[in-house]
Amino acid sequence: MRKATIVNMTSLHPDRLLPADPGTRDVARRLYAAMADLPIISPHGHVPPEWLAEDTPFTDPTSLLLSPDHYVFRLLHAQGVDLADLGVGGAQLDEAGSRRAWTLFCENWSAFRGTASRFWMESVLADVFGLAESPSAETADTIYDHIAAALTTPEFRPRALAERFNISVLATTDDPVDSLEHHRTLAADSSFATRVAPTFRPDRYLEPVRPDFAELAKSLGAAADIDTTTYAGYIAALENRRRFFKDNGGVSTDHSHLDVVTLTLEPAEASRIYAAALAGEASEDEATAFRRHMLVEMARMATEDGLVMTLHPGALRNHHIPTFERFGADTGHDIPVGVEFTRGLQHLLSRFGTSDGFQLILFTLDETVFSREIAPLAGFYPSVYAGAPWWFLDAPEAVRRYRGAVTETAGFHRTSGFIDDTRAFLSIPARHDMSRRLDAAYLAQLVAEHRLDEDEAHETAIDLVTTVPSKAFKL
Amino acid sequence: MRKATIVNMTSLHPDRLLPADPGTRDVARRLYAAMADLPIISPHGHVPPEWLAEDTPFTDPTSLLLSPDHYVFRLLHAQGVDLADLGVGGAQLDEAGSRRAWTLFCENWSAFRGTASRFWMESVLADVFGLAESPSAETADTIYDHIAAALTTPEFRPRALAERFNISVLATTDDPVDSLEHHRTLAADSSFATRVAPTFRPDRYLEPVRPDFAELAKSLGAAADIDTTTYAGYIAALENRRRFFKDNGGVSTDHSHLDVVTLTLEPAEASRIYAAALAGEASEDEATAFRRHMLVEMARMATEDGLVMTLHPGALRNHHIPTFERFGADTGHDIPVGVEFTRGLQHLLSRFGTSDGFQLILFTLDETVFSREIAPLAGFYPSVYAGAPWWFLDAPEAVRRYRGAVTETAGFHRTSGFIDDTRAFLSIPARHDMSRRLDAAYLAQLVAEHRLDEDEAHETAIDLVTTVPSKAFKL
Amino acid sequence: MRKATIVNMTSLHPDRLLPADPGTRDVARRLYAAMADLPIISPHGHVPPEWLAEDTPFTDPTSLLLSPDHYVFRLLHAQGVDLADLGVGGAQLDEAGSRRAWTLFCENWSAFRGTASRFWMESVLADVFGLAESPSAETADTIYDHIAAALTTPEFRPRALAERFNISVLATTDDPVDSLEHHRTLAADSSFATRVAPTFRPDRYLEPVRPDFAELAKSLGAAADIDTTTYAGYIAALENRRRFFKDNGGVSTDHSHLDVVTLTLEPAEASRIYAAALAGEASEDEATAFRRHMLVEMARMATEDGLVMTLHPGALRNHHIPTFERFGADTGHDIPVGVEFTRGLQHLLSRFGTSDGFQLILFTLDETVFSREIAPLAGFYPSVYAGAPWWFLDAPEAVRRYRGAVTETAGFHRTSGFIDDTRAFLSIPARHDMSRRLDAAYLAQLVAEHRLDEDEAHETAIDLVTTVPSKAFKL
Known part of the structure; x- marks a missing residue:
């Protein structure tokens, strides 16, 4: 078995995130030790598959570690840094710009105290690059140069890192019309051990409210080689893809x-709205009804093709209109809103909740639903899994709250296992490591309070990074 | 004074659920010791009174411990077990079926890790039955045989257990037209020390949306011997019952x-809707308005007859329609929804919130209201009590959150005391024991952080299982 | 530098609120020691400025410590005490009444166990008055006499206390038409070191739904010496004030x-509604739209005059109508409701969220928005700060939850610093002391779990009571 990390920095304490109480910490250490070196299963994320297919070298610290990481650049923006100075939104920085962005980040290192990004970035610098210095105005150039130099070596090309990180499964997120050529390249290459799985993400093809819906439907038809001018063709094209x-x-x-x-919707009504949508004449209410109907259709198709269905609702996208207009989407200002699952999913689950092979993983940015809705649903429906804490909630305290809110109703087996959901490729081991430490800590507390025997906790710890994600995602 | 438990298993650690920090644990042990053997007050639950009135022997492990316990069977269902195989929904299993159900449960024991059911079941097996083995495929038969044999002995008949459990008060939940014959039998029998109190639960008689409303009104009239064809008669019949x-x-x-x-509602409007409802002609809006009006009428009656009013809102019943159609109600898929108390109760509390002798206990499945609504209400209105964590929230982490969310605004005296709310008779001592351990732990933390003196914590610990429930429920 | 407190009671444990785990406590002690004696910055509160301007002696324990403290008297009311007996709502108690109120409080001391008021009152009695006894029926008179005697001495006059408390900045809350004469008196008096800043609180002038809106608009015009019979004049008058x-x-x-x-609103529409409101003819929907429009106008003015904008939404005022009718507003029964920030503020923040110098501090009584909405907003917008836990949430467990919910997304620098929000002048040091202890505890946990180095925690601890509030409130 390969090792998850090859650099063991003395600067990072081996007990990070483990409970402070000495007795509990001892238990947590043993549990963590059992999980620490197991391969990484990453069944949901956003790493571009071409990085691995083409094994493209990374160019510089900023475009690798800052520009694509909205966790990092949004907090720098809150500190008053202009997103343009961080290379956000596609603008390519030259070497001076890249170095300047890196310095801005290092100067604002204290802004990350207490955040998950602090943990991840610290791990990347120490564990991946072997750096001992903390970021600061003084160390910015040294760190930049060190990383830039490393990136020119073969050890820091994407495939070498994937191997070093011991990633056994890595899922990407892909458009339904994607050719999946990179996935095929990777699958055909027996020299690369990581299984890279595409994920079907059809959101925009299901939203007739979009002005480009007719265009999208057409491109879907082209990809599937099916005429999508009718509702039946549209459904067939989705099934095909x-x-x-x-x-x-x-x-x-x-x-x-x-x-x-x-x-x-009644088939005739669905057809009618679909036709109206293609003509740009669907009302907002009709468009919403159609999208809600299509979510059920996705479940229906899942019962037929066996693909696991995951839901990530509740982000109000592009909150700050001027930033969206200047930099585009995914630029740090998607802000959560409250979400309701119990009533919302009753129809879908009454139809498919006990269907053979159907699996539905529920994620949320609204933690109030963990104990109130998601755990009760996952504690009854054999199809429903409580998704790991996601996005703003993927951080130590929030993960602790998630386990505390979900476990007592749904146990450990009805959860999804950890999801890194990231395009920050280098932080993947740090994210999984954080999750493993936190699960070890949670289980250790159960043991310390005599709610679980240590051998059971040990078995559960291993399950959480092996059988649990494998079952939830049918790996 | 009788002892709460007669078997002290060495297999269950005496410090279960007490804080891991050694100093805090020492305090918690002392506090728990002061509460551990006090009689059980169970002012809200679902034990059938005939069990005690007739002292019927329990027949087998499955119908006693699995089929009636929705906490247990819903999680087995989520693991893929068919409810029919667990004897849910009234189907009587034969001996082979009962044994097979028990085996399914034992095989899935690991699914309960981290849940409250794990704690309760473990306590029942060890403390009530003296078993040392954990459930597993290997031990299933042995445990089954052991329990089945015990159930044939006089020590395991309901009354003997009630005495052994040291239950001083046990409230049942009853239909308004119930004859209460079992309660009268028990009250008349001086050989049985437990006070068994009925609870008036009129939900369905207050919901004109039901198709059987006219029938229910009629049966209410029959029970009260009052003509319920008019609104005035309906009100009089409710008062009578x-x-x-x-x-x-x-x-x-x-x-x-x-x-x-x-x-x-204006009296004329209430009468009009009542008449329409009897005729099956009330609209859904009218039916809802009538039910909301009747909740206030219940409060009005409470100010006159002195019965304490308890609210348990927010469960969407029978979420999975096919399971409801196959197995009926209360089969594990009631799922919570968000609930609002501040605006909802303003009218009722403006009318009766400071009325002499009126008491209103608020329970919730939506924990967001603990700090936001329930504690502020209980911290002002002399009538309002913050009900103990209920159902999905009756578990260690959730109880900890409840105390953390309620105490700082409402203190300990404005709470209801523990409610087991269970029909799982044998788990009653375990449930109260869990609550006592958690209260000891919470108080110990206050002591360890010098927020409370230990003598105050000691007094409060005892109050929480004696004067607090007695006051909230007027015992 | 002056000391924050001059009496060190042996009765109050030096480790109050610090973590129980010995190792973590050691760190917390060091962090707390670095903050404990720093001057108090109180940028939002309700102390009447005339107390300081006129240095009026306090008259008696009840009117000083009970009648104005809704945290205390609401919980006594919940215990069954009549608000009239506590001097609530402006009724002046005579000496016998004041003493009787004090006795009622002392007799009910146990009702405050586990509440923040317990901590504050204990600190006031011990640290401010040097008392060693706990309140009880037996000690009520002794404590009363001790405090009453102290209040006749010069050391207990408001200015002497402000100096003793080491308050460097104290903000009051004031009506837009206030003459601010007391603030000017204080500013002109070089013998008094505390900076006393007024806060512009225009709520009622922005609510055309009020029956007295025309009158309020008129008085606003009089104060500004601007004709407010037109919308333009109304806006100009607000800008002027x-x-x-x-x-x-x-x-x-x-x-x-x-x-x-x-x-x-379009200017013409705003003018139209304003005219209708003056004529008492605005509909409720129009009044609501106008108020929402005016909140944006306040933000617009803030971008021009540089005043920091703070929002404290979500209290349903005067929940119990009969108490409101008998005692008036602010009498303990304002009850929180759920609040939504993400959608609500999108318009305001799209307009001004990145405007130079604009600062918006968000407070809430609905903790669900801490992780879901406030932290994500403060983690992107340079203008938005996550306000400290407020009112019902200003207590140890809630503060802990706030840090746990906000820090991981927004860090420490995007928060407001502590706000005491009180008119209970003598409790100001205790409230800030509680906050400092809790921040030391939170940071110590990060250190103990190796999430932060101790030198960083030390720097952050000091920032939280110095640069953080200074920046958020532009001090």
């Missing part, structure tokens, strides 16, 4: 709309 | 609707 | 409406 993803290693579909209300 | 419950030892009424919005 | 506050030391404006929905 799902099969294509499955045939190319896909295991799940992902859906991120504002809410998770579900309903089924 | 409340008095009947009170005269037969009842102390409280219980109300579990989807929301707690309150309003008062 | 804001400037007047700023010129007299004001740094912020405060806004406490039921929600924080924002929108901008």
Whole structure:
């Protein structure tokens, strides 16, 4: 078995995130030791597959570690840094710009105290690059130069890192019309051990409210080679592309709309709205109804093709209009709103909640639903899994709250296992490591309070990074 | 004074659920020791009174411990077990079926790790039955045989257990038209020391949306011997039955609707809707308004007859329609929704919130209201009590959150004391024991952080299982 | 530098609120020691400025410590005490009444166990008055006499106490038409070192739904010497009064409406509704739209005059109508409701969220928004700060939850620093002391779990009571 990390920095304390109480910490250390070196299963994330397919060298610290990491650049923006100075939104920085961005980050290092990004970045610098210095105005150039030099070596090319990180499964997130050529390249290459699975993410093809819906439907038809001018053709094209993803290693579909209300339209009504939408004449209410209907259709298709369905609702995208206009989407100002699952999913689950092979993983940015809705649903429906804490909630205290809110109703086996959900490739081991430490800490507390025997905790710790994600994602 | 438990298993650690920090644990041990053997007051629950009145022997492990315990069977269902195989929904299993159900449970024992059911079941097996083995595929038969044999002995008949469990008060939950014959039998029998109190639960008689409303009104009239074809008669019949419950030892009424919005209709309007409802012609809006009006009427009656009013809102019943159709209600898929108390109860509390003798205990499945609504209400209104964590929230982490969310605003005296709310008779001592351990732990933390003196904590610990429930429920 | 407290009671444990784990406590002690004696910055509160301007002696324990403290008297009311007996609502108690009120409080001391008021009152009695006894029926008279005697001495006059408490900045909350004469008196008096800043609180002038709106608009015009019979005049008068506050030391404006929905009306529409409101003819919908529009106008003015904007939404005022009718507003029954910030503020923040110098501090009584909305907003917008836990949430467990919910997304620098928000003048040091202890405890946990180095924690601890509030409130 390969090792998850090859550099063991003395600067990072081996007990990070483990409980302070000495007795509990002893238990946690033993549990963590059992998980620490197991391969990484990453069943949901955003790493571009071409990085691995083409094994492209990374160019510089900023475009690798800052520009694509919205956790990092949004907090720098809150500190008053202009996003343009960080290379956000696609603008390519020259070497001077890249170095300047890196310095801005290092100067603002104290802003990250207490955040998860602090933990991840610290791990990347120490464990991946072997750096001992903390970022600061003084160390910015040294660190920059060190990373830039490392990136020119073969050890820091994407495939070498994937191997060093001991990633056994890595899922990407892909457009339904994607050719999946990179996935096929990777699958055909027996020299590369990581299984890279595409994820079917059809959001925009299910939203007739979009001005480009007709265009999207057309491109879907082209990809599937099916006429999508009728509702029946549109459905057939979606089924076709799902099969294509499955045939190319896909295991799940992902859906991120504002809410998770579900309903089924009469076929004639669905056809009528679809036609209106193509003509740009669907009302907003019709468009919403159609999208909610299509979420149920996705579940129906899942019962047929077996792809796992994951829901990531509740982010109000592009909150700050001027930033969206200047830098585009995914630039740090998607802000959560409250979400309702119980009523919203009743229709879908009454239809498919006990269907053979159907699996539905629920994620949320609204933690109030963990104990109130998600755990009760996952504690009854054999199809429902409580998704790991996500995005703003993927941090030590929030993870602790998640386990505290979900476990007592749904146990450990009804959860999804950890999801890194990241495009920050180098932080993947740090994110999984954080999760493992936190699970060890949670289980250790159960042991210390005599709620679980240590051998059970040990078995559960290993399950959480092996059988649990494998089952939830059908790996 | 009788002892709460007669078997002290060495297999269960004496410090279960007490804080891991050694100093805090020492305090917690002392506090727990002061509470551990005090009699059990169970002012809200679902044990069938006939079990005690007739002292019927329990027949087998499955029908005693699995089929009636929705906490247990819902999680087995989530693991893929068919509810029919667990004897859920009234189907009587034969001996082979019962044994097979028990084996399914034992095989899935690991699914309960980290849940409250794990704690309760472990306590039942060890403390009530003296078993040392953990459930597993290997031990299933041995445990089954051991329990089945015990159930044939006089020590395991309901009354003997009630005495052994040291239950001083046990409230049941009863239909308004119930004859309360079992309660009268028990009250008349001086050989049985436990006070068994009925609870008036009129939900379905207050919901004109039900198709059987006219029938229910009629049966209410028959029970009260009052003509309920008019609104005035309906009100008089409800008042009559409340008095009947009170005269037969009842102390409280219980109300579990989807929301707690309150309003008062003009008498003419109430009469008009009532007449329409009897004729099956009330609209859904009218039916809802009538139910909200009737909740206020229940409060009005409470100011007159002195029965304590308890609210348990916010469960969306029978979420999975096919399971409801196959197995009926209360089969593990009631799922919580968000609930609002501040606006909802303003009308009721403006009318009766400071009325002499009126008491209103608020329970919730939506923990967001603990700090936001319930504690502020209980921290002002002399009538309002913050109900103990209930159902999905009746578990160690959730109880800890409840104390953390409620105490700082409302203190300890404005809470209800523990409610087991269970029909799982054998788990009653375990549930109260869990609550006592958690309260000891919470108080010990206050002591360890010098927020409370230990003598105050000691007094409070005892109050929480004696004067606090006695005051909240007027015992 | 002056000392924050001059009496060190042996009765109060030096480790109050610090973590129980010995190793973590050691770190917390060191961090707390670094903060404990730093001057108090109180940038939002309700102390009447005339107390300091006129240095009026306090008259008696009840009118000083009970009648104005809604945290205390609401919980006594919940225990069954009549508010009239506590001097609530302006009724002046005679000496016998005052002593009787004090006795009622002391007799009910146990009701405060586990509450923040317990901590504050204990600190006031021990640290401010040097008392060693706990309140009880037996000690009530002794304590009363001791305090009453102290209040006749010069050391207990408001200015002497402000100096003893080491308060460097104290903000009051003031009506827009206030003459600010007391603030000017204090500013002109070089013998008094505390900076006393007024806060512009225009709520009622922005609510055309009020029956006295025309009158209020008129008085606003009179204060500004501007004709407010037109919308333009009304706006000019508000701008004028804001400037007047700023010129007299004001740094912020405060806004406490039921929600924080924002929108901008067309000028003609705003004028039309304003005219209708003056005529008493605005509909409720129009009044609400106008108020939401005016909140945006306040932000617009803030970008011009530089006053910091603070929002305190979500309290449903005067929940119990009969108490409101008998005792008036602010009498203990304002009860929180859920609040939404993400959608509500999108319009305001899209307009001004990145405007130079604009600062917006968000407070809430609905803790669900800490992790879901406030931290994500403060983690992107350079203008937005996550306000300290407020009112019902200003207590140890809630503060801990706040840090746990906000820090991981927004860090420490995007928070407001502590706000005591009190009119209980003598409790100000205790409230700030509680906050400092809790921040030391939180940081110590990060250190103990190796999430932060101790030198960083030390620097952050000091920042939290110096640079953080100074920056958020532009001091």
